[in-house]
Amino acid sequence: MIVGVPREIKDGEQRVALTPAGVHALVRDGHRVLIETNAGIGSGLPDDQYVEFGAEIVDCDTVWADAEMVVKVKEPLPEEYGYLRRGLILFTYLHLASSRELAEQLVRSEVTALAYETVQTADGHLPLLEPMSEVAGKLATQVGARCLESQWHGRGVLLGGVTGVPPAEVVIIGAGTVGQNAAHVALGLGAQVTLLDIDARRMRHMEEITQGRLVTQFSNPYTIARCVEYADLLVGAVLVAGARAPRLVSEAMVQSMKSGAAIVDVAIDQGGCVETIEATSHSEPTYIRHGVVHYAVPNMPALVPRTSTFALTSATLPHIVAIANYGVEGACERDAALRGGLNVQDGRIVHEAVAATFEDLAAG
Numbered sequence: 001m002i003v004g005v006p007r008e009i010k011d012g013e014q015r016v017a018l019t020p021a022g023v024h025a026l027v028r029d030g031h032r033v034l035i036e037t038n039a040g041i042g043s044g045l046p047d048d049q050y051v052e053f054g055a056e057i058v059d060c061d062t063v064w065a066d067a068e069m070v071v072k073v074k075e076p077l078p079e080e081y082g083y084l085r086r087g088l089i090l091f092t093y094l095h096l097a098s099s100r101e102l103a104e105q106l107v108r109s110e111v112t113a114l115a116y117e118t119v120q121t122a123d124g125h126l127p128l129l130e131p132m133s134e135v136a137g138k139l140a141t142q143v144g145a146r147c148l149e150s151q152w153h154g155r156g157v158l159l160g161g162v163t164g165v166p167p168a169e170v171v172i173i174g175a176g177t178v179g180q181n182a183a184h185v186a187l188g189l190g191a192q193v194t195l196l197d198i199d200a201r202r203m204r205h206m207e208e209i210t211q212g213r214l215v216t217q218f219s220n221p222y223t224i225a226r227c228v229e230y231a232d233l234l235v236g237a238v239l240v241a242g243a244r245a246p247r248l249v250s251e252a253m254v255q256s257m258k259s260g261a262a263i264v265d266v267a268i269d270q271g272g273c274v275e276t277i278e279a280t281s282h283s284e285p286t287y288i289r290h291g292v293v294h295y296a297v298p299n300m301p302a303l304v305p306r307t308s309t310f311a312l313t314s315a316t317l318p319h320i321v322a323i324a325n326y327g328v329e330g331a332c333e334r335d336a337a338l339r340g341g342l343n344v345q346d347g348r349i350v351h352e353a354v355a356a357t358f359e360d361l362a363a364g
Contacts, residue, residue, distance in 0.1 A: 004067025012282025014042025014305035027054035084109035137181025155260030160190025174237030242353030
């Protein structure tokens, strides 16, 4: 199979979908690998490292035109829609529930599209999403701490406080991978942390491993409203695999927050869990609404591209190799988790959660 890796064009995106080690694995199995010029440069992976292991360095048009499978990090943007075609396999993060436009383009082009974020094991793990969720969770607290600085129009609060001055109040909604990592970093910086979830097992686990250093509360409209009101930093870490994130924080709740408080909504990839949230970018990461700093960059892990690239590609490579070796159907037969990644096939949406969002596109 011919596998193509284009350079990412989303604002601020410096990750790349394949490392030289990935090229080595594919070439070893008899496949061709086309890498767009400088695709890996932002992650510290120059072209000559790819060439060393057998990749061909080509231009963008050649990658898309010649590849049988294109692997990316982020979803195709409008500038790339023209490359989509019947017979092409696309493997990347898609987050279709938050973008009807992209869903329509994938259906119309009859591309076979698999999404990293919906590859799911029988026990509910999301092995291709979790590495970036871990990165995003850690970054959420780092970015949130900066949003509280005065130069970002925040309250001017140091997350961990100092002697005689109390630390910031950090409220995290969702105790999954993002929420847990956000909590660990916030605790490490000395913040007072409140973690909300609907799963008692997750909260109990966090209480045990942090030795009771955080407060846990069951997530419901009443407790969310109370916690949001006293938060200096609010982290949205809610995920429903393949579906749009529920709006758990209303505009009225945002209005109740302290002036200069900050919101980092990591759920923005799936539409966000805060009513006042809108997607931002690395070029313009924040905006102020109701006196509250809002941060909602969909590709947060691009802030640390080298770490993110190696974490992501270590997880995706076995699946990429399997598809190259056996085709989509053959690979999915061998791996039920990968079948969960199949979002679009034969001109219709085939993933259950995404199909529930766009019923007309699922009908074909």
